[in-house]
Amino acid sequence: MRAVMISEPGGPDVLKIGEIPQPIPQADQVLVRVDAAGLNRADLLQRKGGYPAPAGIRADIPGLEFAGIVADVGSAVDQWKVDDRVFGIVGGAGQAEYVVTAADQIAAIPSNLDPIAAAAVPEVFMTAYDALQQGGLAADKRVLVHAVGSGVGTAALQLAKAAGAMVYGTARTAAKLKQATELGLEQGFVQDGDSWVSELMAATGGQGVDLVLDFVGAPLLQANLDVLASRGRIIVIGTMGGARGELNLGLLMRKRACIIGTMLRIRPPAEKARLTGDFARDVVPLLASGEVKPIIDRVFLFDQIAGAHRYMESNANFGKIVLAVGVPVSH
């Protein structure tokens, strides 16, 4: 079968389409014929030689999510059958014509989502859902989503809005904020210096926000604490702007605040299975009803993978970048 392969650490041109043996499912696994696979920032890191794959996962094939058709099931699998439409996250090797994965780490694709749309869902909606849960999302909460035009950002915005929360966001450009407003953003702020801090405080009547979802890391650590309401929580799901920042522990105490670091990929299988089950229960119905939807910026053909990486590195996207693996590009 064909798979995206990292020939050596480096720029987008180290990515090749290679031929490798089709994987064989173990007793508790399913084999999925991949129709489409989402691209993630972690793929860029992995290509450069950072963000290594977990134990037991091939390090030279990127890909953290897929949508496809069950092609075979292991002997102990009774909840899935051949031809079921499924999607899920994997520890790696998702950008290939076939993946094997644990039977309890996939969910059924709702019938209203085509394969490209489905491939844009798992990583960002599971990440956003899980982060919002850890942040104590509730109907009466104020939520701040940084990089609100990103894949996880658009998913978090919609999920928080669906839960009845009031959602604020930052982005690099006013154009992204305008698009986010159409998804229900209460108010957006261009992240250009620190002026968004006072603007957000004014927008919330001096209250600040109860929950911050952050991908940027160190450069925003102090500002995130500044805009946090008493007992608020900062969920750190990325450190794109840097990992080491100064933390004011005195302010953390006075706000009785909490900073939580989180990551999906390194979780043990039982936790991934639990999250997949929660996602199927809480998020898939919202996707099926159309209350939340995957936001797709652009679709690349499988063998355009280097171009897809370059495009993601340009930060121009609003929403997800998806690779069409086994389906024609229709978006």
Add this chain to the structure above:
Amino acid sequence: MRAVMISEPGGPDVLKIGEIPQPIPQADQVLVRVDAAGLNRADLLQRKGGYPAPAGIRADIPGLEFAGIVADVGSAVDQWKVDDRVFGIVGGAGQAEYVVTAADQIAAIPSNLDPIAAAAVPEVFMTAYDALQQGGLAADKRVLVHAVGSGVGTAALQLAKAAGAMVYGTARTAAKLKQATELGLEQGFVQDGDSWVSELMAATGGQGVDLVLDFVGAPLLQANLDVLASRGRIIVIGTMGGARGELNLGLLMRKRACIIGTMLRIRPPAEKARLTGDFARDVVPLLASGEVKPIIDRVFLFDQIAGAHRYMESNANFGKIVLAVGVPVSH
């Protein structure tokens, strides 16, 4: 009535015993004749002009906890009667012959505790109990208590031990660690440079700890994260060594860790009442059975308050320093 008064911000000598009117309980309050009152580090800060009293509390009388006898009750109070033995925390003004406090922010003193012992309980046991709860204390957890010879440290050690956890601790001297070992400390480490980090990791078989209780703040931030197990929590209840430290957000993510700041004094009354109720339900029975006990280092007479402050500033104490207000010194 007589009360400790801060005549002006400064050293221990600004503390005077003054005469002020006896307070009068409102409908939902009780008047308590104070037998003894605990000393806390916050009193030192307040004396120097930092750590201001919350709104509605006299700023010039220190004292965050007391043990005594109900002397009068407000018209709406039915759960307490005159002569009940009670203890509790207050936002301030506790180092006086009488205090008024909300009827739902006191608990009954178990009969095995004399007034001096009872006065050593509320602040440290409520702080430690609350911090351990926020840290997810459970029987299978490994807990690290910094300053394990302090008042909160000895309380946390005993409460964690009573819950079935394995407790490690640091202190400034080997003598304090030896005393802590008699209270159930699994292993102690003199905090002198960073060698305790590798010693603790070795002691836990490379696992690290699930919960860190920290009073020191910035100087220990990186080390606390280094010794934390996956999904561990750091509870920051003090910043004695400094408030601003560098946080490695990448490590926070990879450990899926959580840093929680907490403070009792600034909580709204309903939260203080809830904590008092939880303390009465979960901690007072352990005190009554003798499974946990207040550790008293030294008792000072009411008018020796300046000496008590000097003694606390010397960091020589193991356990609490208590002021005898209305009872003779018997410890």
